[in-house]
Amino acid sequence: MSQVKLLEVNENSKLFDKTGMFFKEFDSDFRQIRYYTLLVVQKAPTEIKEINLLEQQISEIIKNAVKHGNKCDLKKKVKVWYYFSKDKAHLIVEDEGEGFKDLEGWNEFNKKRIECFLNQNFEEMEKYVSYRTSKSDDHDSGNAMFAAVEYWNGGVVFNNKKNCIAVLKTFPKKKKGIDMEDMQ
């Protein structure tokens, strides 16, 4: 937590490289988000599913695209590219909406939130529990992306239009102990 993790905007990020990724296109049907998520996540090896943490995180990103991007407009599509292996999860989600306009605002908000945490200023922190905009409704918890920037340790990157998000998580090799040769 020492370093504040930000949402990045970089169309040329290598996270947008779709080579070798699976692709699916979905209608912006809010009811089907769980299903879409399951379709995507079933390609992941059991080792990285971590009960259903991976599923939750993917679901949040698809939900953002369906709800905040395409405003649940059934005529608009959500495109998902995904690839999983035992040591990484890579996901790109693109919607047909106008993009995450207030990305800078979110970054600023998150920075203040973490500062409050680091300074143990919990009274002030109450203000930064939930990120809300004029378009937020009661179903939006306003904190999904806080978890996302922590979870997707390989980066959370948007394209210039901010309607396409690429995320990457790497999983450490699960092996007991530390290698003696590594330590030299």
Next chain:
Amino acid sequence: MENIPNPFLYLTSTTLAVALFLWLLYHYIKKRTLNPALKALGRLIPLFLVREGLASVFLFIRAFTPLPWAVLDLIFFLTDSLAILFLVLWTAKYSGRKAFAVPFILINILVAFFLGLALAINLFPKESGWVPRLIPWTVLLGDWIAFAIMLGAITEFNTPNSGHLIELRARLTQIPIAVTTAAALLFGVINFDYDHPFIKYIFLPLTYGAYVYLFYKYVVIHETDEEQRIGFLEKDINSLFDFMSNLGSAISEKFDPSQVLDFITSSVVKSTNADAGAIMLVDEAENTLKVEAVTGVFPPPYPVPDMVKVKIASMQNYFKSMPIKIGETILGEVAKTGKPLFIRNTLQDERMKQNTQNDTLFVSSIIILPLIVSKRIMGVIALLRRDRLKLFTETDYDHVKTFANYSSLTLDFLFTYLELIEKRELERELGIAAEIQQKLLPRKLPELKTATIGAFSIPAKGVSGDYYDILQFTGGRIGLVICDVAGKGVPAALIMVMIRSILHLITSAEKDAAKVITWINRGITGKIDIDRFATMSFMTYNESTGEVIYSNAAHHPLLIFRAKTATLENVDTEGLPIGIERTAKYGQKRIKLGKGDVVVLYTDGIIEAMNQTGEQYTYERFSKLIQENSGLATDEIIAKIKADLKAFVGPAPQHDDQTLMLMKVN
């Protein structure tokens, strides 16, 4: 005596025999002990042999030609000086106190040189009285006394491994001092000659007393060492056997790593008489050491906040709850380097400064060992004593090493086993699911009059999320269903069972494809707690009319090859996947098939099959293949598809289940 010259008497003089005996003794010891100090002592032997040889030659010659006794004085004096020099060198090596040895040797060489010169020119003839003849013996006596003082300065604290030396030093100096004093009296005052029987047979051999004693002691030390070693080995092996059998039963009783770790810690503490012990394991993700088991009061061997020191309980809690960064503190250091650490006395180590005050943190002696299995550091085990009078010994240290070795192997075994069990359970679940699924798939495809049906389903990892079935109705109609359940394992298999049961139940009464799917959706949605979804295509085929009724729940559209026009058609109907909404509505279409037409139902796994370079098989390649091979018989088309898929994917792993049903109208 001078008038009976018997040269043989001189040659077989007792002293030579004693020197030879010493030589044999030395070689006996050398074979049995690896003590490096003995090698330094070995230099004395040739010196004695040379001395006795020269003395014998002198006495032999003297039987025929009168030579002055001073020559023999010279031989004895020089060899004795050299012997002391060797001894000083030897002890200097032992004690590491070279500062004393250097001036001693320098002065000695100088004195020996001048005295030797004086003796050689017979400066102190027998006739000149007793005072000058006393001089060489007094010098030797002085040397021995100086040597005795040097040895006396050696203590356990300034000299490592000084035990033997301290034990030996009294005799080692007493005998030579006594002998030299006697020599001064006999030769100088009483004025005896060397060929006096008392001198020849009793006194001269006596001069070897100290060395015989020294070598004899080495034999004894070697024997006791051996005994101790065997004793230690026996004790070690016995307690290790106990430990192994107890650990074995602990593991088989409860496969709980924390209990096993507790057991290891308490056993090692008990068998080494330690006051406390702890095991810390490496947390790879955090790059820290986590305290996993503690026996006794274990003060952290690193500085802690003052508040923590006040109470033992809070100090213990602090130690247990604070992970240690790899490389930091002496514990982290051992985990980083993999090198064991033994601080016998905490007062002598700067790193243990915080543990030397008389407070809750007090530690007198500590052993830290890495737990290593096949070059991987799993963690560390640490043992400590909190009693100033009871420090760990080298034996304890060796003892703990054996335990640490065995413990790391056991832990490695335990973790591997737990991983295996976890995997097994997963595999068992998948095994059950696969078994259920196998029973769901149609065992035999029906034989129709006007069409032939073929199908295959290749699961990606033993268990499939795909399901297909063929139902036979009365009146020459059949139903084909293909289904792709999201997810895998038992829950997915359960969905398949539900779909299949509902399907078999309603298709006897309900002929309408859309209604069949609607019923299935209604039956499944909201019925089970966990969200489960499936895409599904259902079609019926009427053998006599060639009519297909098709309904789709968000599955891939029905692929039809029209033989007449040699074109491909995709037939789709509206509908959500099964399991999303209870009230979802499904459309249906009626299609008439002609001779040679081919209909194909398939799942994602086929068109999304990926090769090693990450390219996908694609619908285009798939449909083209069907188009090109539509003239072949059903079995042959299926064989072509399988072969082409295999050729495309190559050695790449299969990501998804591949299922296909194909029907060709005769």
